[in-house]
Amino acid sequence: xxxxxxxxxxxxxxxxxxxxxxxxxxxxxxxxxxxxxxxxxxxxxxxxxxxxxxxxxxxxxxxxxxxxxxxxxxxxxxxxxxxxxxxxxxxxxxxxxxxxxxxxxxxxxxxxxxxxxxxxxxxxxxxxxxxxxxxxxxxxxxxxxxxxxxxxxxxxxxxxxxxxxxxxxxxxxxxxxxxxxxxxxxxxxxxxxxxxxxxxxxxxxxxxxxxxxxxxxxxxxxxxxxxxxxxxxxxxxxxxxx
Amino acid sequence: xxxxxxxxxxxxxxxxxxxxxxxxxxxxxxxxxxxxxxxxxxxxxxxxxxxx
Numbered sequence: 327x328x329x330x331x332x333x334x335x336x337x338x339x340x341x342x343x344x345x346x347x348x349x350x351x352x353x354x355x356x357x358x359x360x361x362x363x364x365x366x367x368x369x370x371x372x373x374x375x376x377x378x379x380x381x382x383x384x385x386x387x388x389x390x391x392x393x394x395x396x397x398x399x400x401x402x403x404x405x406x407x408x409x410x411x412x413x414x415x416x417x418x419x420x421x422x423x424x425x426x427x428x429x430x431x432x433x434x435x436x437x438x439x440x441x442x443x444x445x446x447x448x449x450x451x452x453x454x455x456x457x458x459x460x461x462x463x464x465x466x467x468x469x470x471x472x473x474x475x476x477x478x479x480x481x482x483x484x485x486x487x488x489x490x491x492x493x494x495x496x497x498x499x500x501x502x503x504x505x506x507x508x509x510x511x512x513x514x515x516x517x518x519x520x521x522x523x524x525x526x527x528x529x530x531x532x533x534x535x536x537x538x539x540x541x542x543x544x545x546x547x548x549x550x551x552x553x554x555x556x557x558x559x560x561x562x563x564x565x566x567x568x
Numbered sequence: 569x570x571x572x573x574x575x576x577x578x579x580x581x582x583x584x585x586x587x588x589x590x591x592x593x594x595x596x597x598x599x600x601x602x603x604x605x606x607x608x609x610x611x612x613x614x615x616x617x618x619x620x
Binding site: 361365375377379387422426433437440540547551555558562 | 570572577582584591
């Protein structure tokens, strides 16, 4: 069996229909468990006080905001190279989810930054590249809506996605490129010394799993919707011609 | 049971409120559009079948 079988819209819908309920239940379980654990059962940080509880939303949302764009990049490349409609529609389906996660990351970052840094916003490399990433999300969605022909829209949005990938990568690595700026280094690290303390790390891990599963569930659901909407447009166009 | 958020209560509660609100809205809108699109396609397919 080849992965390209799922480029068939019928096969994609049939398979994701079977998986979707399980992924959705797992997403809700992980999110509820992680957030309740993090909010109610973890101590305050010795420096950040209770604002450390924002980490359970900010870090997973920021992580998924970037990874959603990377997923869109991969599916856009598949569209450009192999011309599978499902991959282009999956990229389209992921954009609003990624944009929402970006807003969550920006909003929770600002709410945390105000008491910790004394400002809601700073033109810091990571914050700025994240804001530009959000603008790319908006532009990407607007471009899909603005073009009537689905294939042309997929071509142009794929190119836009390639360009935006620079900012997706910048948002992740900006703190390593430039030392100036307020944003601290990554909260997560394979180096135990640099990683957040275990008491915060375990619920954070569950929240990250919840965000990943939520993303997968929403992309499956929204891709199914895009496939059906495309079929409706094709049928209506055929009706109009006869 | 309820943690004492102290002077950071606004930052923490607003973060949870905004994030959960956005997630719930995204899920609700995705489900609504999925239902509508599925119903619309069924209607069109039915019509196409009837008219050959």
